[in-house]
Amino acid sequence: MSRIAPPKSAPVSKRDPRTGVVQSQDDVCPVCKSARYMNPSLRFLVNPECYHKMCESCVDRMFSHGPAACPIKGCGRTLRKHRFREQTFEDIKVEREVDIRKKVGATFNRREEDFETLLAFNDYLNDVEDITFNLINGIDLEETNKKFETYTRAHGKEIEENAQMAVQERQSFSAAQKLERQQARERREAARREEEEEKREVEENRRDVLNRLASGADAETVAKEGQRVQLKKRMDRQAATERQSYRRLKTLTKPEPEAPIDPFDGLRLVDSYFTLQDDYIWEGIQEARKDVKQTAGGYDVGDYAHRSLVAAFSGLGVFVADEITQRDQLAQNDGVVSEDVGLKDAKMIHAA
Amino acid sequence: MTQHLNEDDLYRTSSQYRLWSFSPEGLAALRRKTHELAITRASQYATKSNSYDGQGGAAVDCLTSEECLRLVQRYLDQVRTTSDHFKWPIPVKATAVQYLARFYLSNSPLTYPPKEIYKTVLFLACKTEATHMTLSEYARRISTPADEVLAPEYKVMQALRFTLDVRQPYRGLKGVLMELLNLAEGRVGEAEGVETGGAKALQAEMQALEMPPKTAQTMWRVKPAGKIESKDQMDRINAAYSAARTILDGPALLTDAYFLFTPPQILLAALHLADEPLTSFYLRTKLPLDSDLRPKILTTIAACAELLDSFSGSHILSKDERAALEQKLEGCRDPSTRDLVGSHAVAKRGGDGGEEAEEKARKKKAAREKHLKEGPAHSPVAKSSSLASG
Numbered sequence: 001m002s003r004i005a006p007p008k009s010a011p012v013s014k015r016d017p018r019t020g021v022v023q024s025q026d027d028v029c030p031v032c033k034s035a036r037y038m039n040p041s042l043r044f045l046v047n048p049e050c051y052h053k054m055c056e057s058c059v060d061r062m063f064s065h066g067p068a069a070c071p072i073k074g075c076g077r078t079l080r081k082h083r084f085r086e087q088t089f090e091d092i093k094v095e096r097e098v099d100i101r102k103k104v105g106a107t108f109n110r111r112e113e114d115f116e117t118l119l120a121f122n123d124y125l126n127d128v129e130d131i132t133f134n135l136i137n138g139i140d141l142e143e144t145n146k147k148f149e150t151y152t153r154a155h156g157k158e159i160e161e162n163a164q165m166a167v168q169e170r171q172s173f174s175a176a177q178k179l180e181r182q183q184a185r186e187r188r189e190a191a192r193r194e195e196e197e198e199k200r201e202v203e204e205n206r207r208d209v210l211n212r213l214a215s216g217a218d219a220e221t222v223a224k225e226g227q228r229v230q231l232k233k234r235m236d237r238q239a240a241t242e243r244q245s246y247r248r249l250k251t252l253t254k255p256e257p258e259a260p261i262d263p264f265d266g267l268r269l270v271d272s273y274f275t276l277q278d279d280y281i282w283e284g285i286q287e288a289r290k291d292v293k294q295t296a297g298g299y300d301v302g303d304y305a306h307r308s309l310v311a312a313f314s315g316l317g318v319f320v321a322d323e324i325t326q327r328d329q330l331a332q333n334d335g336v337v338s339e340d341v342g343l344k345d346a347k348m349i350h351a352a
Numbered sequence: 353m354t355q356h357l358n359e360d361d362l363y364r365t366s367s368q369y370r371l372w373s374f375s376p377e378g379l380a381a382l383r384r385k386t387h388e389l390a391i392t393r394a395s396q397y398a399t400k401s402n403s404y405d406g407q408g409g410a411a412v413d414c415l416t417s418e419e420c421l422r423l424v425q426r427y428l429d430q431v432r433t434t435s436d437h438f439k440w441p442i443p444v445k446a447t448a449v450q451y452l453a454r455f456y457l458s459n460s461p462l463t464y465p466p467k468e469i470y471k472t473v474l475f476l477a478c479k480t481e482a483t484h485m486t487l488s489e490y491a492r493r494i495s496t497p498a499d500e501v502l503a504p505e506y507k508v509m510q511a512l513r514f515t516l517d518v519r520q521p522y523r524g525l526k527g528v529l530m531e532l533l534n535l536a537e538g539r540v541g542e543a544e545g546v547e548t549g550g551a552k553a554l555q556a557e558m559q560a561l562e563m564p565p566k567t568a569q570t571m572w573r574v575k576p577a578g579k580i581e582s583k584d585q586m587d588r589i590n591a592a593y594s595a596a597r598t599i600l601d602g603p604a605l606l607t608d609a610y611f612l613f614t615p616p617q618i619l620l621a622a623l624h625l626a627d628e629p630l631t632s633f634y635l636r637t638k639l640p641l642d643s644d645l646r647p648k649i650l651t652t653i654a655a656c657a658e659l660l661d662s663f664s665g666s667h668i669l670s671k672d673e674r675a676a677l678e679q680k681l682e683g684c685r686d687p688s689t690r691d692l693v694g695s696h697a698v699a700k701r702g703g704d705g706g707e708e709a710e711e712k713a714r715k716k717k718a719a720r721e722k723h724l725k726e727g728p729a730h731s732p733v734a735k736s737s738s739l740a741s742g
Contacts, residue, residue: 139716268355272359281533281537282530308527309524316360320614321376
């Protein structure tokens with residue numbers, strides 16, 4: 001009976017304190033097979049061409065003399081030394097996807113303000129996402145790259161302008177941030193100063209009252225006066241702070257009341273052949289008027305009468321033969337095949 | 353800016369006016385064209401089948417356009433009978449008959465024999481007119497397999513140009529009845545521009561109306577006593593209404609009235625046939641004497657009344673004649689439309705044309721799943737120079 005091998009212990013892994021990358025003892029360079037166990041300062045670099053990782057020493061050794069082929073079996077892409085960089089994400093898929101998105105985003109950098117309708121903007125975003133998806137998954141690469149190129153050629157100037165605008169915005173944004181911070185600091189100082197002043201004034205007032213009481217004035221009047229003075233000072237201070245308040249509120253203008261919605265947008269149906277009467281003696285109407293099942297739901301019997309009468313007359317003055325022949329003649333004169341006459345349907349037999 | 357529409361403008365917006373109204377010549381031309389196309393097609397597949405059999409190119413004995421029309425009319429009547437069998441309200445009946453008539457404006461019985469189509473049309477009408485019956489129940493009661501009922505449905509929809517609204521005269525007739533009864537009672541709603549002389553005068557005029565002629569369809573006849581009371585007026589109006597209703601149920605549906613006239617014209621024509629003096633009196637209160645539309649409307653109504661009157665039940669094929677025609681049809685019908693159920697099933701599955709699109713869809717789905725599971729590092733990265741320069 002063979003001895004069962006002892007279970008493998010979990011690989012020891014810890015985080016590099018400087019870069020934060022998780023390093024485990026089992027990290028092995030696929031090219032030179034050197035493990036971290038032997039060189040604790042082993043660093044892996046990745047090339048965005050094919051995303052194969054290898055240790056720094058391999059990179060130095062192979063690519064210092066110019067571009068060379070990738071040593072991983074099956075991948076022979078020419079790699080350049082300056083394109084190697086440290087992997088930012090743990091997952092190599094994410095790394096690749098982020099790179100692709102950055103490239104796509106550098107080209108397709110239009111903003112919401114450039115579009116007239118939300119629908120157009122959403123369509124643009126949809127197309128960009130389609131392109132990104134195709135690039136990430138390698139679907140229809142030729143077509144996608146063609147789209148890429150046509151877009152770049154067509155909108156070259158726009159892309160540059162947008163890029164510059166983005167840079168400027170970032171700068172102005174940081175400047176605005178600094179300004180805000182400064183203002184906040186100043187406000188804090190002002191508040192502190194005010195508190196101190198208040199305290200001082202209260203003290204003064206109290207001392208004043210005591211002095212006056214000591215000098216023999218009437219206690220009540222002195223007390224009242226003291227309070228009045230204090231109150232006045234407080235009100236003045238509040239008014240002063242409100243006047244110099246740093247945040248100006250916009251005066252709220254009440255929006256005009258909306259006009260009631262007209263569902264027909266100005267259309268009105270006119271009864272030209274009849275006038276609706278209040279009551280019809282026909283027993284159908286009379287019974288419906290008394291029937292609880294009909295009236296309980298709020299059904300108006302007059303609506304039925306109106307609808308019946310409209311149906312009785314809608315089309316009375318329409319002379320089909322003349323109007324249709326007239327319309328067909330007009331259509332023929334325009335040279336357009338009239339679809340409405342239904343002649344096309346006769347051809348549908350063949351299509352069937 | 354208010355725009356005023358009157359009832360005629362309202363009718364002009366309907367699909368029945370836009371797509372399914374014709375002049376008599378236009379209608380005849382359309383039918384002729386359909387029939388000719390069907391005949392040419394028939395000769396094509398006839399020669400094909402003859403060459404298979406090895407016989408000579410014998411001319412196929414096709415149905416004439418007259419026979420096609422009569423066969424379709426027979427099945428219009430069949431639809432009416434079946435709808436009554438189900439005890440469905442009359443809008444369903446009218447809609448179904450009109451659907452079938454419209455279908456055969458652009459298709460020929462040679463391609464789609466009406467025997468296979470009329471059940472589908474009736475089912476579609478019951479769905480459209482809100483008296484829905486489940487397919488299984490319908491198929492059971494009509495003794496047909498359910499997929500036979502469903503198979504031609506898309507073809508029917510295409511032939512109908514996807515317009516399913518059929519404007520009908522029945523509700524309008526009720527409206528006219530309401531107004532007439534009120535007139536008899538002495539209450540009047542004034543129409544523009546019409547000089548009536550007031551409610552009482554109209555009531556008196558109505559009472560003084562002459563009797564309906566012998567040829568009128570109404571059942572009402574004056575009592576031997578002679579004096580007309582208001583109750584008799586009511587009877588007269590109600591009798592005229594039911595007679596008109598019967599006309600609308602039968603001849604109006606089985607002729608081309610819906611293609612050539614509008615529903616108000618049809619209903620007034622039916623009323624005209626039922627009780628002519630009453631109808632003329634009613635129109636006098638509605639149309640001002642000096643309007644230029646008035647004579648035109650009256651002539652149109654008269655023309656429609658003539659069309660309705662010229663129809664008679666004996667025109668419809670009898671059972672034996674129908675069987676004989678259908679036998680003849682068997683020999684000359686289009687063989688490619690024989691198996692409607694099969695072609696419907698194929699169409700539902702996606703058919704042959706959809707293969708490429710399916711491929712692409714499958715590839716995208718697979719790529720998406722791979723993206724979630726494995727890594728794109730395994731898949732080839734774009735080698736385009738524009739990206740490499742990035």
